[in-house]
Amino acid sequence: MTNEASRPAVDLYSDTVSRPSAAMRQAMAEAEVGNEQAMEDPTVNLLCERVAALLGTEAAMFLPSGTMCNEIAYRVWVDRGEEIILEESAHALHFEAGGPAALAGAMVRTLKGRCGIFDAAELETVIRAPRGHHGQRQKLV
Known part of the structure; x- marks a missing residue:
């Protein structure tokens, strides 16, 4: 049995460790989508802009894994x-x-x-x- 207090607040070991909440699933289902490879996906574009701003870089790239x-x-x-x-x-x-x-x-x-x-x-x-x-x-x- 794992002690909840010993678990990290954010576990980035693997995407298979985390489970999206109902609100997260709803946000994914309702997200605007487009052709990401043609830079036409507004959700991916916003994610890349936010990450670039957080890291202080000119741009960021979305990768699936x-x-x-x-x-x-x-x-x-x-x-x-x-x-x-x-x-x-x-x-x-x-x-x-x-x-x-x-x-x-x-x-x-x-x-x-x-x-x-x-x-x-x-x-x-x-x-x-x-x-x-x-x-x-x-x-x-």
Whole structure:
């Protein structure tokens, strides 16, 4: 049995953990919709504008899943054969079907932490000197 007081106020572990309330379902059913890919969905456009304003960026992009967000980030930040450092229980390591390697061509190196959290000293245990052109470059934490 889980203690309600020990649960986080917002649990972003997975979209399958949360359940929308009746009011949330009603809002979804009544939302204005359009062709999101053609920038014709007013609800998605408003969401992107709000997120960009919150983050202080020029724009934001809607993606349908956290896995897709991760894979795009890997392709943006890591070249094929480079290394991503993840905490040993990382979602991307255990629940994204090998996505970093399969979709981004990235190697994964793990470090010990606690539920995805680690400090600089723990990170230093896996940082290594460059290995010339024969070793993968560590690129993303």
